[in-house]
Amino acid sequence: MALIPPSTAVTPESAFTRLLTIMDDLRLNCPWDKKQTLESLRHLTIEETYELSDAILSADMPEIKKELGDIMLHLVFYARIASETNDFNITDVLNSICDKLVNRHPHIYGDVDVQNEDDVKRNWEQIKLKEGNKSVLGGVPLSLPALVKASRIQEKARGVGFDWEEKKQVWAKVEEELQEFKNEFNAEDESTIDHEKAEGEFGDLLFSLINYARFININPEDALEKTNRKFIKRFQYLETKAKENGKQLHDMSLAEMDIFWEEAKKI
Template sequence: MTGDKFNELINIMRRLRKECPWDKEQTHDSIKGATLEETYELLEAIDTKNYEEMKSELGDLLLHILFHSVIAEEQKKFNIDDVIDTIKEKLIRRHPHIFGEVKVKNPNEVAKNWEEIKMQEGRNSVIEGVPKNLPGLARAYRLQEKASKVGFDWNNKKDVWEKVIEEIDEMKSMEDSDDKSKLEQEVGDLFFALTNYARFLGINPENAIRLSNEKFIKRFNYIEKRLKENGKSITETTLTEMDKYWEESKKALSS
């Protein structure tokens, strides 16, 4: 049943490429931004535990996988069967503890084997393959995570926190400098160190900042709502009044 539905969907995409004026004009480059947008919409659905929305967004993401595959098929580069074969072979190859004779004791050994197999596949570096277009915090987290899997890591959480304090001090010492480039580097080093500390806490910093952004939006919207109820706009009030509603929002939105 699933195979029939999948074939029907890929055939719909092929027909759209032939008959729809908009779809037939698209290229990998023209839709790549939308592919990324759909990924973030899926993340938002996951954050909010909205399973109806998650189902829809997974469908949208699947559409883009098929879209890119059909474009490549037309260019005689590869097709959806090649995509499926590639990921199937990769999953089997990188899980020798499931499909082979390798024995593992815990998830850490699985992750270490995964990285070793990648190197055997022709990678030049353990940290190769982390996309440059990832958001900065997400990329820092993945780089640190990959290095950690081969033993390049701090021994304990306390040392990581001391590194954060060290980076704060270095940033503060550069604050009055005219060299904005060096200050920028110090700010980046602080973010990198905080990302490392978050990793030791078992927190993905990209998820954390996304949740904080949403919390800020809700609280700021609350300020605007309360001001509007009192016949004011955000541009006609004082910081003191905004702070009052900000503190009020913490209680109102936590219930």
């Protein structure tokens, strides 16, 4: 016998209750939903997060709304599974984040004075240490992509005052790291290099560039992804034009391909 779905809600509270009711129905009656575990959902949640990221970069508001719903479902799903073993439930989850936000915003819910965003971030990191974190960097997930992880490491270090004072100092560090890398991997020198050492210097260079990006309010992950998308669009134009001219890319000279590439840059 088919269940009667809860009706469309008109308030945030009733909409959330509607989702919880549907989640309960699915967990009890759907073979797929009944089978899921915290571990089986993990990779799907990661995929949904990347889909939300794609939608945000595309500024596709309908798609953002859809992906937010997908992620919300996953959060409710995790809490529903945990409630079955009496570890925690959705109420515990929501109260936990509310308590954390109140505790970490003493300038809103207490008598702490702040002057700007940097003061807020410093307070945040200090409170986290008082809560039991052994290191300021302890909250940076080990599995984060390296580019994102570098940004988070630098932001957290800045939160406790470990940072450059002026962006010109940071740029000087970029130039220093670039020179050190060039010393290890000179494009004009065909002699064998110490690959491990060159790799280390290249990592230092990337880290310093990410640091400079932070000083001029550029998100390096977003910047690189936009460049990736730009390259893909232009390369696909190149492929299309080659096909229209009855050619295969591997049979074309670089000069021939460059003509179409320059056309793509004007689109």
